[in-house]
Each structure stands twice: as structure tokens, then as C-alpha cells.
Amino acid sequence: MSTINIAQQGEQAIARSRRSPLRAFEESRFFPLALLLPILFFFVALNVIPTIWMIGMSFYSYSLMSPAPPSFIAIDNYVKIYNDADLWSAFSRTFVFVVLAVGIETVLGVLLGFLFWGSSNMPGRRLALTLLFVPMVVTPVASGLFWRLIYEPTFGVANYFVQLLTGSKIDFLTNVNWAFGAVLFVDIWMWTPFMILMTLAALGSVPKAELEAAEVDRLSIWQRLWHVIWPHGKFILMLGVLLRTIDAYKTTDLVFLMTNGGPGNVTELIGLKLYRYAFASLNIGFSSALAVILLLIAISFTSIYLWVLNLRRYREGA
Amino acid sequence: MQPTRARTAVYYLILWLVAILFFLPVFWILMASFKTPNDILAVPPKFIFQPTLSNIIDMLSRPNTVPYFINSLYLSITSVSLAIVVSFLAAYALSRYKFRATNFLMFLILSTRMVPAAAFVVPIFQMFNAFQWRNQFGVLMLYTMFSIPFSLWILKGFIDGVSTRYDETGFVNGASRLHVMFRVVLPQVRPGLIAAFIFNLIFVWNEFLLNFILGGPGTQMIPYALAVGLVSAGGNIDWAFVASLSTGYVLLPTVMIFLFQKYLLVGMTFGTVRGEV
Numbered sequence: 001m002s003t004i005n006i007a008q009q010g011e012q013a014i015a016r017s018r019r020s021p022l023r024a025f026e027e028s029r030f031f032p033l034a035l036l037l038p039i040l041f042f043f044v045a046l047n048v049i050p051t052i053w054m055i056g057m058s059f060y061s062y063s064l065m066s067p068a069p070p071s072f073i074a075i076d077n078y079v080k081i082y083n084d085a086d087l088w089s090a091f092s093r094t095f096v097f098v099v100l101a102v103g104i105e106t107v108l109g110v111l112l113g114f115l116f117w118g119s120s121n122m123p124g125r126r127l128a129l130t131l132l133f134v135p136m137v138v139t140p141v142a143s144g145l146f147w148r149l150i151y152e153p154t155f156g157v158a159n160y161f162v163q164l165l166t167g168s169k170i171d172f173l174t175n176v177n178w179a180f181g182a183v184l185f186v187d188i189w190m191w192t193p194f195m196i197l198m199t200l201a202a203l204g205s206v207p208k209a210e211l212e213a214a215e216v217d218r219l220s221i222w223q224r225l226w227h228v229i230w231p232h233g234k235f236i237l238m239l240g241v242l243l244r245t246i247d248a249y250k251t252t253d254l255v256f257l258m259t260n261g262g263p264g265n266v267t268e269l270i271g272l273k274l275y276r277y278a279f280a281s282l283n284i285g286f287s288s289a290l291a292v293i294l295l296l297i298a299i300s301f302t303s304i305y306l307w308v309l310n311l312r313r314y315r316e317g318a
Numbered sequence: 319m320q321p322t323r324a325r326t327a328v329y330y331l332i333l334w335l336v337a338i339l340f341f342l343p344v345f346w347i348l349m350a351s352f353k354t355p356n357d358i359l360a361v362p363p364k365f366i367f368q369p370t371l372s373n374i375i376d377m378l379s380r381p382n383t384v385p386y387f388i389n390s391l392y393l394s395i396t397s398v399s400l401a402i403v404v405s406f407l408a409a410y411a412l413s414r415y416k417f418r419a420t421n422f423l424m425f426l427i428l429s430t431r432m433v434p435a436a437a438f439v440v441p442i443f444q445m446f447n448a449f450q451w452r453n454q455f456g457v458l459m460l461y462t463m464f465s466i467p468f469s470l471w472i473l474k475g476f477i478d479g480v481s482t483r484y485d486e487t488g489f490v491n492g493a494s495r496l497h498v499m500f501r502v503v504l505p506q507v508r509p510g511l512i513a514a515f516i517f518n519l520i521f522v523w524n525e526f527l528l529n530f531i532l533g534g535p536g537t538q539m540i541p542y543a544l545a546v547g548l549v550s551a552g553g554n555i556d557w558a559f560v561a562s563l564s565t566g567y568v569l570l571p572t573v574m575i576f577l578f579q580k581y582l583l584v585g586m587t588f589g590t591v592r593g594e595v
Binding site: 022023026027031032033035036038039042043045046047049050051053054057112115116118119122123124126127128129130131132133134135136137138139140141142143145146147148149150154155156157160189192193194197198201204205236239240243246249250252253256257270271272274275278279284287288290291294295298299301302303305306309 | 329330332333334336337338340341343344346347350358359360361362363403404405407408410411412414415417425426427428429430432433434435436437438439440441442443444445459460462463466470494495496520523524525526527531541544545555557560561564567568571572574575576579582583586587588590591593594
């Protein structure tokens with residue numbers, strides 16, 4: 001086929017399509033809005049309206065347990081939250097959980113990430129990494145149950161080894177001194193692989209040329225870490241830490257399934273607490289106020305996350 | 319210093335041991351699904367046992383098991399597909415037309431994934447009750463919304479990476495905008511589509527709290543079945559059932575991350591970090 005033929009065909013196609021109303025619509029300024037319409041529908045119907053509704057409800061006294069109709073009480077729910085010692089302790093427990101979980105996962109993840117750095121030629125690498133990364137793609141409900149079987153005091157395998165070593169058994173999930181640590185351990189098991197993944201990504205973002213230059217210049221391992229790896233890798237590592245922080249602060253399913261907040265309330269994290277106010281005591285007004293606070297915390301974390309992301313784009317031009 | 323073969327072998331061995339160590343708890347449950355109920359409860363725990371398929375047969379023969387699997391598959395595949403279509407249209411618009419609110423919209427949509435589920439489920443619950451949406455349709459819509467942020471972020475990232483010259487070449491040759499979108503840009507963002515599909519599938523497959531609170535017949539998925547269906551007649555946990563159901567359930571995410579490992583990073587960071595491990 002000659003070039004002239006193609007050109008003719010193109011012109012014919014243009015002439016045909018110019019006539020179509022669809023074409024006119026595609027070129028109008030409503031077209032981009034039409035493309036956004038479906039996503040905006042979902043976003044408005046399932047996020048914006050519920051959020052506004054929730055903010056509204058947070059100023060009302062409204063419980064499904066009492067026959068009284070909702071009544072406007074301004075900021076009383078927020079005042080109640082401020083004065084609720086129980087909630088403050090749930091917040092501080094969540095804070096401790098997040099700091100310990102993310103801290104330990106980061107340290108372990110970075111160390112193991114460095115260990116896995118040179119593994120690109122390992123035989124069966126794909127299978128090994130699959131095994132390594134499985135904990136983070138198993139639903140917390142299932143992993144909560146797995147660990148209940150392992151921690152189980154009479155026939156659990158953890159206690160079998162504990163008894164071999166110490167001669168006595170530990171009731172991991174019902175003992176006040178152990179339950180928090182036991183849940184924390186499961187979170188670390190689930191999410192250390194994620195920090196390994198982020199460390200590998202961070203190491204992968206260091207330009208090969210700079211690493212080779214460091215090799216040629218015979219920099220010490222600390223000099224390489226500080227002058228070559230850290231300036232490039234810090235962004236992705238930081239994104240990993242932030243994402244983990246956001247996620248650890250959301251932890252609900254895991255404690256719900258493993259301990260349901262007990263024994264007493266030593267594993268009652270803020271997400272579970274909110275769930276209880278909303279669906280066990282059916283206190284809609286109060287739980288909405290609490291939800292608004294959790295929403296604000298989440299949004300501020302997200303802003304920090306995006307700030308780091310943009311910082312990276314700006315620095316790396318990525 | 320050139321590492322010797324022996325050193326390399328030891329190094330790989332250590333890596334394999336680390337990987338296996340992380341997998342052990344899952345392996346323990348997999349083993350339990352092939353043990354008789356008595357073997358599961360044995361003291362001391364049995365490491366070597368006569369494998370049996372009776373738990374898995376028992377699990378599959380329970381009236382609700384197959385519907386749970388079907389619900390899980392149906393809800394995750396449908397909602398994720400819908401989310402990807404919706405997100406692709408929006409991602410193209412946000413990438414090619416310059417709106418002033420683009421960054422803000424992207425931020426708001428991402429932040430919906432960062433909120434604890436318990437926080438926004440309260441108003442959703444009331445809304446779904448009021449509209450009588452606590453059925454397959456409502457849950458489907460919710461999971462579509464749940465899958466949108468990640469799909470949008472990843473697809474916008476990929477479309478930004480496709481030079482606008484492709485679009486222009488298309489226009490010069492008389493192609494329509496839709497033709498450019500679906501025939502020129504779409505094929506080039508295929509990895510993004512795959513990553514969004516696979517990882518949203520895993521996320522919806524794993525979702526529990528929304529399903530637990532909003533779900534009804536026809537929407538209950540496997541995590542719900544695990545959480546609710548675990549108590550046997552005696553009031554004890556029915557470990558044989560839990561183990562065999564978990565085994566069936568863990569299969570999908572495991573196979574997915576084996577097959578699509580190169581998308582793992584972009585998947586676990588909701589499309590904000592790209593790269594391979």
C-alpha cells in the first residue's frame with residue numbers, strides 16, 4: 001500500500017468522523033468532566049455524603065439504644081471524648097502499639113532487606129520471596145486464627161516449646177502480662193516482610209553508577225551507607241514507615257479476632273474501641289465524634305505521606 | 319574479594335531459612351487441614367502424622383462453604399473490574415487535562431484508604447440501612463469505592479508516563495479522543511491495569527470488617543465465614559474447619575504474589591511507589 005493511499009484513507013476517516021455528534025462531544029469542554037463523572041459519583045455517594053452525615057451526627061446526642069430522638073448538643077460529644085479516661089488509655093495503648101510495631105518492623109525489615117539485597121541470582125528466588133511475603137497478603141482474620149491455634153495453651157505448638165524450655169506453660173492471649181506482646185508479635189510477623197520489601201525498593205532506587213563509584217573509591221561500608229545509599233534510599237524507606245504507621249494505627253481485625261480487646265482491655269486498640277461504641281453500644285452520636293477525630297488523624301498522616309512523596313519526586317525527578 | 323561458591327551457597331541457604339521461618343505459621347495451619355481433629359488437638363503437637371482429606375471434604379460439603387467462595391470471587395472480581403474502568407477514565411482525564419484541583423482530588427481519594435474502616439463504616443451503615451442497600455448491590459458499590467483509590471493512583475502514574483506525543487500523533491492522523499484513549503494509551507498502561515487488578519483483588523478478598531458489619535446473605539465472604547463459622551457445636555473452635563477453609567482461602571493471594579511478584583511493590587504502596595524487587 002502506498003503512502004498516498006494511507007493519507008487518503010486518513011482524510012476520509014477524518015471527514016467521516018467530523019460529522020458524528022460523538023466526535024463533537026469528545027472535543028467539547030464537557031468531555032473531561034464526563035470522564036470524571038463516574039469516579040465523582042462513587043466518591044460523593046460513598047465518601048463525601050457519609051462523611052458530612054458523620055460530622056453532622058457528631059453534634060447530636062443519638063443512640064439506637066434509647067427511644068429519644070436525636071437532639072442537638074453542639075460539641076458535647078467532643079467534650080465527653082476529651083474527658084473519657086478510657087478512650088485516652090485506648091489512644092495511648094494504640095500509640096505504644098504503633099511505635100513498638102513500626103519500630104521493630106523497621107529495624108528488622110532494614111536488616112533483612114540488606115541481607116536480601118544480593119539475592120538476585122539466588123536459585124528459586126521467586127518462590128522464596130513468595131513464602132517470605134505471604135504473611136502480609138493473608139487477611140488479618142486468618143492470621144489471627146492461625147496464631148490462636150499456635151498460642152493455644154493446651155495443644156498449641158508455641159506452648160509445647162515454651163514447656164520444653166521452661167517447664168511451665170504461658171497463656172499467651174488470656175494472661176494480662178502477655179496478651180499485648182503476643183498480639184504485637186503477630187503484627188511484627190505480618191508486616192516485617194513489608195519493610196523488607198520497602199528496604200529492597202529503597203536500595204533499588206540507588207543508582208548503580210554511584211554504587212560502582214563507591215566500590216572504585218574503596219569507601220568504607222559506613223561511608224557508603226551515609227553518602228551513597230541514604231541520600232537516595234531515605235525517601236522510599238520513609239514512605240514505608242509512614243504507610244506502616246497509618247496501617248498499624250488502623251489495626252482492628254487482628255485484635256478483634258485474637259483477643260477481642262481482652263484480657264480486661266490490654267489489647268483494646270482505638271479502632272476496636274470505636275467499633276464497640278458504634279456497634280455494641282449503638283451510640284451513633286458519640287461514635288461519630290470519635291470517628292471524626294480518627295479521620296482527622298488519618299488525613300494528617302496522609303498529608304505527611306504525600307509531602308514525602310512529592311519531596312522525592314522533586315529531588316529525584318522521578 | 320570474590321565470594322567463593324561455598325560462601326554463596328551458605329548465603330542463599332540463610333535467605334531460604336529466613337523465608338521459610340516467615341512462612342512456618344501458615345505452614346502449620348496448612349498441615350492442620352490435613353490432620354484428623356484428634357491429631358490437631360494432640361498433646362504434644364504432632365509433627366508427623368497420617369494425612370487425611372476428610373477435613374477438606376467436610377468443609378466443602380457444608381452448605382455455606384461453596385457460596386462463600388462464590389461470593390468472595392464474584393464480589394472481588396466484579397467490583398475491581400468496575401473500579402478499574404471508572405479509574406481509567408478518570409486517570410486519563412486527570413493526566414491529560416489540567417484541572418486546578420487535580421492534586422487535591424488525588425489526595426482526598428487516597429486518604430479514604432488511610433482511614434480506619436471502623437470510622438467510616440458508621441455513616442455507611444446508617445445510609446445502607448436507610449436505602450436498603452445491605453445487599454449484593456450495596457456491598458459491590460462499596461468495594462468498588464474501596465478499590466478506586468489504588469486503581470486511580472496507579473493508572474494516573476502510568477498514564478503520566480505515556481508521552482502526550484502518542485496522543486498528538488493519533489489526533490493528527492484523525493483518531494478520535496476515545497480511540498486514542500482505548501487504542502493508543504490503554505495498551506501502554508497494561509502493567510498498571512494488571513497490578514491494579516491483582517492487588518485490589520487481594521485487598522477485597524481479604525476485607526473483613528465492612529463485610530462483617532454490612533453483609534447479609536449473598537454478600538458474606540470467606541473472612542466472614544472464618545470469623546463467624548468457627549465455633550462448633552461444643553462451643554469450642556472447630557479447628558479442622560478453620561484450617562481447611564484457611565487453606566483454600568490462602569491459595570489465591572499466595573498464587574497471585576508468586577505469579578505477579580514484580581507488581582508487589584506498587585501493589586502494597588497503593589501505586590505511589592513504582593519499581594521491582
